[in-house]
Amino acid sequence: MGSIELQQVRKSFGSVNIIKGVDLQIKDGEFVVFVGPSGCGKSTLLRLIAGLEDVTGGKIVIDGKDATERGPAQRGLAMVFQSYALYPHMSVRNNIAFPLKMAKASKEVIDAKVARAAGTLNLTDYLDRRPGQLSGGQRQRVAIGRAIVREPSAFLFDEPLSNLDAALRVQMRLEIGELHKTLKTTMIYVTHDQVEAMTMADKIVVLDLGAIAQVGAPLDLYNRPDNLFVAKFIGSPTMNIVKGPSADKRGADCVGIRPEHTDISTTAGEWPGTVRIAEHLGSETFVYVDVDGIGPFTVRVDGEAPLHASDRVFLTPRESRLHRFNAAGARIAA
């Protein structure tokens, strides 16, 4: 069991409002990712759920019961910290066993659970080492092991991969994904990296300045961003935003079109411009264009495109992929 519900959760540090009334429903077994720029309150929201911070207002309901006043250990949640927060003077075995020892489990139970967790996480050969003797990826796995043995109703991860190098990050991302498939336990995962969010999540919660900008499945956010913030935050390279006559013509304050949904031609099109740089990656080409009267614009072309700096080009958005936004930045329904 691991359903979590936030009702109008607010948090201020002194007079500064950091979390401004968050309502959210997380179903049992879901993989939810909180994503947003640095400082938008992702960690704070996660810590509120964990009970490491007291809410200023609102309610946190876990498995149908109000947990707002419960202490962190009583909420049945396990957290994996960005710094791993392993106990440096304990062996890997004792690190993983620590929550069980605190719960006064018997020695047989502890040994069996530690062995199983170590097996799942490929740590069996390292059980007698200290954390200081492990690589970053292994430390990460120990931290996950320490969380697993508690059999929590939900796992909370706070940017768990940000201290790892790029290759290891991809590998750990897959491992955490597989872990979720095996355990089928609710996971809440915080990251500022929208690629991690898109690849891992069942449901993404985009946060902007302490408020939810949009909640939805990864492709929903990609295809139907509710507002300009989400439109610009999700997708890489970011969506192009066009104001002025082209937007007016379509009855919007501004329109957004993704680089991969723009056609580029050397003969005719809606927006004429000059190529600044063309990045040829083989599988795809990114073309950075200065559009006359609009400004910088990114286009993604599949495969190799015979374009070079200072070529004159014409861009045309695919009308069905165009996003329209009003002056307040909200999506205008089609």
Added chain:
Amino acid sequence: MATRQTMTAGRILVAPSVILLFAFMLAPLVRTLYFSTLHYNLLDGSVPQFLGFQNYVDFLSDPNFIDSLVNTLILVLSVLVISVGGGIFVALLMDQQVVGLNILRLMVIAPFFVMPTVSALVWKNLLMNPESGFFLWITRSLHLPAPIWFTNWPMLSVIFIVSWEWLPFASLILLTSLQSLDLEQQEAAVLDGAGAIPYFFYIVLPHMARAITVVILIETIFLLGVFAEILVTTNGGPGDATTNITFLVYKQALLDFDVGGASAGGIVAVVIANIAAIFLMRIVGKNLEA
């Protein structure tokens, strides 16, 4: 950083201090060793005479020696226990968020800056004075029998004074260590269900082990040589109740004017200090590695 070049440079750079250290340490040591083999008493006016190891035999077989060795151990161990135990407690208290913390810290550290003779005098004349001391006032107010501290409990009194001097040092070092404990580790322990007491024993104490080791090592070195506090308060007495090795050597050299015997005693003290140091390094020094 361990290329041959940097090592040579390092040796040259430390050479002056090593040479100075040796000169200032070795010269007196050699001279003491030399005196310790002589019959050399300033009172009988005789010409110093070579005795071999007789002074050592006399010193070690003197019943006062064993007594003072025991006194030394009692003093050192008691003060270590009180200052480290109390230091952990004070450090835990000072790590809390309370108003007036800065002033509190200053007050806790203050005794360390008072020189030993002065603090011993303060204790002797203001606190433990059998006619007008503060402790007397306390016991009287509680209608308890009033002890004459330096007569009834001489060793305990000295232990109190020396512990009071060293408690701030221990507290300060341990507080620094406590404050370097990672906050996320603390939160992880809370989430793992560790209450205050398991948290202290499983997380805090192991984290402080290294600092505790440093405190024990440094304090032991100084505590083996406690002298001023004894001289000012009990003068080694009553009887030999508070005579430690240092004080015994002092008695021989400056009360009995037996330079040879005192030198032998001094060398014995040096050997004891070194044995203690090796012993400590063996037991607790491994905490300093890694």
